[in-house]
Amino acid sequence: xxxxKVHLTFYVDINIITGMSNAGPVPFSTTLHVRDHCLCLAAxxxxxALARRFDEALKPVGLTSGQFSLLMSLNRPExxxxxxxxxxxxxxxxxxxxxxxxxxxxxxxxxxVDPADRRGRRLALTEAGRATLAAxxxxxxxxxxxxxxxxxxxxxxxxxxGLSALA
Numbered sequence: 001x002x003x004x005k006v007h008l009t010f011y012v013d014i015n016i017i018t019g020m021s022n023a024g025p026v027p028f029s030t031t032l033h034v035r036d037h038c039l040c041l042a043a044x045x046x047x048x049a050l051a052r053r054f055d056e057a058l059k060p061v062g063l064t065s066g067q068f069s070l071l072m073s074l075n076r077p078e079x080x081x082x083x084x085x086x087x088x089x090x091x092x093x094x095x096x097x098x099x100x101x102x103x104x105x106x107x108x109x110x111x112x113v114d115p116a117d118r119r120g121r122r123l124a125l126t127e128a129g130r131a132t133l134a135a136x137x138x139x140x141x142x143x144x145x146x147x148x149x150x151x152x153x154x155x156x157x158x159x160x161x162g163l164s165a166l167a
Contacts, residue, residue, distance in 0.1 A: 057143045079124035
């Protein structure tokens with residue numbers, strides 16, 4: 001990097017910090033702009049609404065939407081590692097471990113030592129977990145169809161593509 005670019009970057013950074021420290025109150029028009037344009041807020045609101053909808057629908061089988069996703073992530077030919085499940089669910093290992101405990105207590109999954117690496121753990125559905133997942137899938141399928149319907153032809157695919165691009 002040239003000396004001029006380093007100097008310019010430093011100058012801009014100081015001005016940003018200085019401008020932030022002298023900022024006055026944020027006008028209400030900015031609040032409205034953020035409410036109407038912020039992708040993060042829109043995604044958070046949609047995620048909460050969808051989670052509530054699926055939570056309510058999955059209540060009869062004793063699962064939340066998050067638990068359904070977690071159990072579904074374990075439905076593999078070979079038991080996955082905690083790390084691979086955490087990566088799939090975009091969740092840190094500590095949070096994943098906390099979310100596993102109630103499902104393990106309910107007998108829906110097991111956590112065992114990884115035979116290939118004794119420091120690691122593998123996760124597997126139990127027969128009760130498979131049965132619960134089997135009971136939940138038709139519920140998920142029906143609610144998912146209801147959620148996709150208002151998005152119109154190809155709308156759900158475009159939404160998934162857009163969300164994937166941001167993830």
